[in-house]
Amino acid sequence: MSHEQPGREALSRGRRVVVKIGSALLTNDGRGLDDVAIGRWVDQIAALHRRGVEVVLVSSGAVAAGMLRLGWQARPSEVHELQAAAAVGQNGLTQSYELHFARHAILTAQILLTHDDLSNRKRYLNALSALRTLVDMRVVPVVNENDTVVTDEIRFGDNDTLGALVANLLEADALLLLTDQEGLFDADPRHDPSAKLIAEGRADDPRLAAVAGDGGALGRGGMSTKVRAARLAARSGAVTVIASGREPDILTRLMDGETQGTLLRPVQAPLAARKRWLAGQLKVRGTLVLDAGAVKVLRERGSSLLAVGVRRVQGTFRRGDMVACVDEQGALVAKGLANYGADEARRIAGKPSHQIEALLGYVEARSLVHRDNLVVVRAAE
Ligand SMILES: Nc1ncnc2c1ncn2[C@@H]1O[C@H](COP(=O)(O)OP(=O)(O)O)[C@@H](O)[C@H]1O
Numbered sequence: 001m002s003h004e005q006p007g008r009e010a011l012s013r014g015r016r017v018v019v020k021i022g023s024a025l026l027t028n029d030g031r032g033l034d035d036v037a038i039g040r041w042v043d044q045i046a047a048l049h050r051r052g053v054e055v056v057l058v059s060s061g062a063v064a065a066g067m068l069r070l071g072w073q074a075r076p077s078e079v080h081e082l083q084a085a086a087a088v089g090q091n092g093l094t095q096s097y098e099l100h101f102a103r104h105a106i107l108t109a110q111i112l113l114t115h116d117d118l119s120n121r122k123r124y125l126n127a128l129s130a131l132r133t134l135v136d137m138r139v140v141p142v143v144n145e146n147d148t149v150v151t152d153e154i155r156f157g158d159n160d161t162l163g164a165l166v167a168n169l170l171e172a173d174a175l176l177l178l179t180d181q182e183g184l185f186d187a188d189p190r191h192d193p194s195a196k197l198i199a200e201g202r203a204d205d206p207r208l209a210a211v212a213g214d215g216g217a218l219g220r221g222g223m224s225t226k227v228r229a230a231r232l233a234a235r236s237g238a239v240t241v242i243a244s245g246r247e248p249d250i251l252t253r254l255m256d257g258e259t260q261g262t263l264l265r266p267v268q269a270p271l272a273a274r275k276r277w278l279a280g281q282l283k284v285r286g287t288l289v290l291d292a293g294a295v296k297v298l299r300e301r302g303s304s305l306l307a308v309g310v311r312r313v314q315g316t317f318r319r320g321d322m323v324a325c326v327d328e329q330g331a332l333v334a335k336g337l338a339n340y341g342a343d344e345a346r347r348i349a350g351k352p353s354h355q356i357e358a359l360l361g362y363v364e365a366r367s368l369v370h371r372d373n374l375v376v377v378r379a380a381e
């Protein structure tokens with residue numbers, strides 16, 4: 001497949017970008033919200049806005065800011081305490097952005113999303129139209145996870161992933177991840193002073209995932225979630241840059257095409273919106289173990305998955321749930337929405353489709369997973 005790979009020129013040509021600012025940076029390493037730094041990022045976003053670039057901001061910092069306001073020294077581990085800290089801190093965040101954008105006569109809108117908002121197709125479409133409307137009205141949406149209502153089971157957890165999903169949603173040209181390092185290094189610079197900056201790479205390069213480590217005490221994701229976010233963003237054709245938010249005018253310089261930070265390029269042609277939505281689903285409820293023939297037709301022809309190619313069914317899932325399709329060695333091949341629940345799937349596994357009626361007493365669909373609801377997964381995912 002020939003597909004032009006966007007590079008830094010995608011930034012200077014970019015009309016729509018998602019900017020994500022991480023916790024470590026926003027709170028100046030735990031010293032409360034860094035209002036002066038927030039003012040500088042807002043000034044840059046306002047400059048881009050004046051040039052006609054649409055910017056959506058994904059801002060972390062609610063929990064870290066709340067901790068400081070409540071006088072807590074360490075990030076709590078109890079969910080209800082995290083929720084409380086986020087509720088207190090989110091107010092401070094909103095206030096700070098609102099005041100700084102008001103200096104530029106730009107309106108902001110607070111959007112708090114949960115995993116469910118993007119995994120339920122109807123809510124996903126609602127979120128999309130609300131965000132589009134705001135962007136069209138030249139309002140800058142400020143997005144964060146709705147930490148006060150999420151539990152561990154259903155959280156994005158890190159805002160890198162949320163930023164990538166927002167970039168997918170809006171089909172942004174670029175995802176700019178601002179953090180407290182200059183970019184992705186070939187080893188964690190906190191532990192290895194000789195680590196070198198990686199200027200550029202392919203979003204799906206497994207070597208990058210291998211060098212990306214965990215985050216600091218305040219944030220959650222570290223570099224590994226940033227590399228994963230780049231891979232997610234690449235699905236809609238967005239380039240990702242990981243760069244230092246401490247570098248003066250970093251956003252405007254990046255959007256001028258200046259070489260800063262780490263640029264991660266998409267290599268595949270963008271997936272269609274529905275497939276992207278499918279691919280972005282994080283919660284997998286069960287697993288179908290495929291035989292070699294099924295693996296081959298899924299990979300090479302993008303065919304529907306028939307029950308005859310399924311060796312084993314694992315987990316508990318219902319019709320419409322997301323399942324992982326793995327080969328017999330356990331390697332992920334595809335993800336898709338099951339046409340049958342786990343019990344039915346167990347009964348028809350290994351059987352040709354014409355026997356489904358005799359086995360179950362009814363036919364829900366000929367395939368176990370229809371190709372429209374199936375996304376073949378690349379090696380590193
Ligand atoms: N290979 C790497 N290159 C750069 N930083 C890394 C790497 N591996 C791990 N890190 C760590 O990731 C941290 C940034 O992630 P995180 O603390 O989650 O920040 P943020 O809140 O900005 O998302 C850096 O401070 C750094 O110590």
Ligand SMILES: N[C@@H](CCC(=O)OP(=O)(O)O)C(=O)O
Pocket residue numbers: 021022023024059060061062063064086144145147157158159160215218219220221222
């Ligand atoms: N939603 C959380 C952000 C989670 C978080 O810390 O994300 P990240 O900045 O990616 O490490 C908050 O506002 O505190």
